[in-house]
Amino acid sequence: MSKKSAPINIGIPEMQRAKIADGLSHLLADSYTLYLMTHNFHWNVTGPMFNTLHLMFMQQYTEQWTALDLIAERVRALGFPAPGTYKEFVKLASIKEVDGVPKALDMVRTLVEAQEATARTARDLFPLVDEANDQPTADLLTQRIDVHEKTAWMLRSLLEE
Numbered sequence: 067m068s069k070k071s072a073p074i075n076i077g078i079p080e081m082q083r084a085k086i087a088d089g090l091s092h093l094l095a096d097s098y099t100l101y102l103m104t105h106n107f108h109w110n111v112t113g114p115m116f117n118t119l120h121l122m123f124m125q126q127y128t129e130q131w132t133a134l135d136l137i138a139e140r141v142r143a144l145g146f147p148a149p150g151t152y153k154e155f156v157k158l159a160s161i162k163e164v165d166g167v168p169k170a171l172d173m174v175r176t177l178v179e180a181q182e183a184t185a186r187t188a189r190d191l192f193p194l195v196d197e198a199n200d201q202p203t204a205d206l207l208t209q210r211i212d213v214h215e216k217t218a219w220m221l222r223s224l225l226e227e
């Protein structure tokens with residue numbers, strides 16, 4: 067006999083929890099797509115900047131990998147299933163994947179856009195989270211926005227003369 071799980075009563079109505087979980091699922095999909103893109107570029111980068119970019123991309127995907135877990139587990143704490151398949155991620159993500167192997171600086175340009183897209187997805191959710199008085203999600207979003215904006219700046223700096 068299966069038992070119904072205990073209801074969630076954390077002070078955020080179910081309707082708001084559902085909307086926040088949906089927004090976080092979009093953020094998870096963008097974060098996963100960005101993670102995989104960064105790891106792909108770590109594997110495939112070539113050219114005179116190989117060492118710099120190979121190592122820089124590794125730092126970035128390692129940080130992103132850890133963040134995926136925090137985002138997914140926040141969705142669970144709000145009472146909803148976290149998306150965890152490529153099929154769902156493709157549907158939910160705003161980031162477009164690349165075909166083939168771009169040149170090193172095109173990889174950097176693509177990553178700037180993907181970092182900024184992920185920051186926008188996180189920021190778009192903020193008003194809803196604020197209204198729902200959901201501090202843990204606000205804290206998580208603040209941290210993710212900070213990381214993505216900082217990483218976008220570092221990548222963008224590589225493109226300047």
Ligand SMILES: [Fe+2]
Nearest residue numbers: 108109120124
């Ligand atoms: Fe490696």
